[in-house]
Amino acid sequence: MVDLSKFSTGEFERGASLIKELLWWLCRCLFFAHSLPVPSVFKVVLLRAFGAKVGEGVVIRSAVNITFPWRVTLGDHVWIGDEVMFLSLDEVRVGSHVCISQRAFLCTGSHDSRQESFDLITKPIVIKDGVWICASSFVAPGVTMAESSMCTPGSVVVKDVQTAIVVGGNPAKFIKKRYET
Amino acid sequence: MVDLSKFSTGEFERGASLIKELLWWLCRCLFFAHSLPVPSVFKVVLLRAFGAKVGEGVVIRSAVNITFPWRVTLGDHVWIGDEVMFLSLDEVRVGSHVCISQRAFLCTGSHDSRQESFDLITKPIVIKDGVWICASSFVAPGVTMAESSMCTPGSVVVKDVQTAIVVGGNPAKFIKKRYET
C-alpha cells in the first residue's frame, strides 16, 4: 500500500527559486486566477517575465491556473479559455493557432500508483499547430496531439492523437477525420 | 488548417455596449465569481439590471460564471449551484422548477472547426420546466432538454433530450424514463 509519508519527488526539479515561485503565486492571484478582465497582452508580458515562451496574438481569458509558467511554450495566436488549468510540472508545449477552450485541463503530473512511495511522475504534453481542445477536456501526462487534431467537449485524452483526427469520449477514441467530406 | 489570425466572429453581436460589458465584469467579480455568500435576491436584482429575465424564487450559489446576462432567461424557482458556468454568448432559456447542480456548464459557443477562419458559431440552449442538470454536466450549443428531463452527473449532453427522459454518460445516451415504475 502507498505510504504518503514516504513520498518521493525523485529527481524532480522545480525549475525556479523559492522567491520566483512565490512571486509567481502572487502574480497568478493578482492577474490570472480571478474573473476580472486583465488584458491578455499584460498577462503575456508576465508569463514571459517568469520564463514562458509566448508568441504573438495570444489570448488568455479569466480564472486560468498555470502552475509553472517557466515550463510553458505557446506559439502564435493561441487562445486559452476561462477556467483552463495547466498543471505544468513538466513541459507544456503548445504550437500556433491552437484553441484551448473553457475548463480544459492539461495535466503533466502523475504518480507511480504501485510504489509505496507514490513517486511523482511527470511527462510533457505537446499540442501541435491547429489543434482544438474543446471545453471541459482533460489531457493526460505524456500525450501528443498532432497537427489539426481535436478532442470534443468533455474528452479524457490519454493517448496520442494523430494528425487531423477528432477524438472524443472517456477515454477519448477515434470519432472521425476533421476534414473528411 | 485553421489560422486564428483570420478568426471571424461573422455576424455575431455582443448585445451590449462596451461600458455595459465592463460594468457586468465588475459586478460579476464583486458579487458572483467568488465564494462569499451574497444573497440570491441581490444577485437576481443585478442580473435583471443587466437585462436578464428572471422569475421568482431563484437561488444562485457561489462562484457562478455567466458571460452575458442579457441573453439569460430564468423562470420561477430555478436553482443554480456552486461553480456553474453559463457561456451565454447565445440565448440560455431556462424554464421554471429547474435545478442546475454544481459545476454544470451550459455552453452556447462553438467554432466551425473546418474553416481556416474558425468562425464563431453560437446556438441557443433551451432548458424546459422541471429539468434537472446534475453536477459536473456539460450541455452543448443548440441542445434542448424537454420538460422534466434529466442528465446524470458528469453527462456530456450533445443532443436534444425528450420529455421525462434520463440521459447520462459521455456522450449522454438514454438511460431510463424518469417516472417509470
Added chain:
Amino acid sequence: MVDLSKFSTGEFERGASLIKELLWWLCRCLFFAHSLPVPSVFKVVLLRAFGAKVGEGVVIRSAVNITFPWRVTLGDHVWIGDEVMFLSLDEVRVGSHVCISQRAFLCTGSHDSRQESFDLITKPIVIKDGVWICASSFVAPGVTMAESSMCTPGSVVVKDVQTAIVVGGNPAKFIKKRYET
C-alpha cells in the same frame, strides 16, 4: 413534475449554528477558496476549529471548496489538490495516505428526482486508506472506495469500488487490479 417551491430538506440538519456557518464562509473565502499559497498547517487548524477531524501530514492546495467542515474526517497524510470540491452535506470520511487530485468532486448531496418536492437526499462518502482519486473525478453520494482502490482521471464513480481495484470511465467500471503483475 417537480415543484421547487415545495422543496423539502426533510430531516436534514445543517449541524451548525448560523453564526458558525457564516464564520466558515468567511474563513473559506479568506484562506481556502482562492489561489494564494496559504500553508496547509494553517488550513488544518481552521478545519479542526470548525469541527473537522484531521490527522497529521495533511496537505491542502488552493481553491478548495468544502461545504461543511464539521462533516469531514481526514486521516494522516491526506493530499487534497487544487480546485477540489467536497460537497459535505453528509459525512465525508477519508482514511490515511489518500490522494485526492486536482478538480475532483466528492458529492454527498442529491435529490429524490421523482417526488414533486424534490426532497434532499444525502449519503456519506467513505474513502479508505491508500485510495487515489485521480484528477477531475466525480464521486457520487453513498460511494465507498475500499482500501487502495483507484479511479482514473475524469471518472464518474457511482458504485462502490473494491479493494485495490482500478475503475475508470463514465460511469466508472472495472479496469484492472492495481497491483497485478
